[in-house]
Amino acid sequence: MSKNIMLHYTELVQFLGETLGPDYEVVLFDLRNNKNEIIAISNGLISNRSIGDSITDYMQENLKDKDYKFTDYRANYRGIVRGNKFIRCSTKYIKDESNEIIGLLCINFDDSRYEKISSDILKLCHPDDLVENVIFEKADDSLIAETAENLDIKITDVAVRLIDDIISTINKPVSMLSKKEKVEIVSLLNSKKIFQLKSSIPLVAKKLSISEATLYRYITNLDKVNKNNNDI
Incomplete structure (x- = not known):
């Protein structure tokens, strides 16, 4: 039965790739027998x-x-490709009759061409002023440590590595960290703008063994200190 399911999704990858067009990457992963690898891909x-x-x-x-x-799927989370370009990602969990996962169907949307079109239109209608106000997103250089080998790295992957790197500098297990040390870690992460990523809050809270409410309180206190320093 599993083989038939994966064959069905393989055909679906080709269909979706042709139907959605070149701005959509459609990827099928086979997770059976711990393979965890791509078996079909459109617009790779x-x-x-x-x-x-x-x-x-x-x-x-x-x-x-x-x-x-x-859940049966995760929709509309952000990923990074080509080192600094955000794309919109969605993943469907493929399960067998016993509700065990056997595969992943991923659809990733790259809006690069639409950004160019919008920029070109602004240049035509008001080249001197409006183009300077076009909103463009690029991942912070400090968050992107990898190049070609990690073109599909996700924001949460970056957050995991960053928090692990910072914790490792203290040379202590998380369970032995004091409140002051945890606040220092949060301060370092805040300086890297990691908390601008919504998904980083539960991740950092879990890594530091604190509640999300406690983490928000640490961040709020840091923001107040920074504001007061700026007002001086």
């Missing part, structure tokens, strides 16, 4: 991936936490 140039490439650290973490037990 978006992330420079191909058959046989493995799943990302972000998705490995979701599988480890058995996220698929609580």
Whole structure:
């Protein structure tokens, strides 16, 4: 039965790729027998991936936490390709009759062409003023440590690595960290603008073994201190 399901999704990858067009990357991962690799892909140039490439650290973490037990899909989260370009990602969990996961169907949307079109239109209608106000997003250089090998790295992957790197500098297990040390870690992460990413809040709270409410309180207190310093 599993083989038939995966064959169905393989055909679906080709269909969706042709139907949605070149701005949409459609990827099918086979998770059976711990393969965890791509078995079908359309428009793979978006992330420079191909058959046989493995799943990302972000998705490995979701599988480890058995996220698929609580939902059938994750829609509209952000990913990074080509080192600094945000794309919109959605993942469908493919399950067998016993509700165990056997595959992933991922659809990633790259809006680069639409950004260019909007910029060109603004240049035509008001080149001197409006173009300077076009909103463009680029991941902070300090958050992007990898290049070609990690073109599909996710925001949460970056957050995990950053928090782990900062915690490791203290040379203590998290369980032994004092409140002051945890606040210092939060302050460093805040300086890296990691908390501008909504998904980082539960991640950092979990890593530091504190509640999300406590983390928000630390961040709020830091913001107040920074504001007071700026007012001086």
